[in-house]
Amino acid sequence: MRTRMRWRCDLNRGPRELKAEPRSSRGLRVGEVVRKSKETQLKATVVLEGRGRVKVATGLAFVDHMLEQVARYGGFDLTFRGTGDVHVDPHHLVEDAGIVLGEALSKALGDRAGITRFASAYAPLDEALARVVVDLGKRPYLSYNVALRGRIGTLESEVLEEFWKALSIHLGATIHVDVIRGRNRHHIAEATFKALGLALREAMAIRPGGGVPSSKGLLG
Numbered sequence: 122m123r124t125r126m127r128w129r130c131d132l133n134r135g136p137r138e139l140k141a142e143p144r145s146s147r148g149l150r151v152g153e154v155v156r157k158s159k160e161t162q163l164k165a166t167v168v169l170e171g172r173g174r175v176k177v178a179t180g181l182a183f184v185d186h187m188l189e190q191v192a193r194y195g196g197f198d199l200t201f202r203g204t205g206d207v208h209v210d211p212h213h214l215v216e217d218a219g220i221v222l223g224e225a226l227s228k229a230l231g232d233r234a235g236i237t238r239f240a241s242a243y244a245p246l247d248e249a250l251a252r253v254v255v256d257l258g259k260r261p262y263l264s265y266n267v268a269l270r271g272r273i274g275t276l277e278s279e280v281l282e283e284f285w286k287a288l289s290i291h292l293g294a295t296i297h298v299d300v301i302r303g304r305n306r307h308h309i310a311e312a313t314f315k316a317l318g319l320a321l322r323e324a325m326a327i328r329p330g331g332g333v334p335s336s337k338g339l340l341g
């Protein structure tokens with residue numbers, strides 16, 4: 122079992138003197154979350170220093186497809202398994218997937234010392250073009266400008282906003298999502314998730330010589 126990297130923060134020292142203390146010899150940033158409610162049962166493990174290992178099975182095929190995009194373009198390994206009461210409505214599972222992914226990434230980021238924090242990315246998918254801008258500074262906020270209506274496969278596309286809301290809260294991130302253009306619903310949705318992955322990859326990366334990435338010396 123790989124363990125998560127822990128960062129020591131000594132309040133008497135300046136941000137530049139923050140020391141990384143990897144708890145595993147391999148220094149990987151790992152986050153694991155198990156969440157069980159009456160509506161869903163989900164388990165996720167992320168390894169930020171990814172090696173292309175992505176296994177997702179939630180029972181909602183389009184959600185699996187989107188989570189895979191975030192992990193692949195985010196450069197992190199993701200194991201995400203679970204079930205939910207999708208016979209009632211996919212809403213619970215989609216929202217809880219955002220909660221669990223957000224918590225797992227937040228755990229892996231630890232106290233976030235040294236991360237790049239801000240990033241933006243564009244992703245095209247044929248005629249669709251999406252932009253995602255993120256700030257991992259523990260300020261949850263979502264600006265979701267995605268006019269998706271109607272079904273993608275069997276999923277009502279409006280419900281995807283619940284994933285993004287939950288992700289912003291549980292990751293502790295400001296996220297702005299804008300669709301610049303697009304016609305095909307599948308392409309529009311997938312472009313937003315690809316852009317999310319690309320933006321997260323940069324924002325979660327460790328900057329050489331970086332301390333707490335805030336002029337306050339403290340995130341949040």
Ligand SMILES: [Mn+2]
Binds near residue numbers: 186307311
């Ligand atoms: Mn696709």
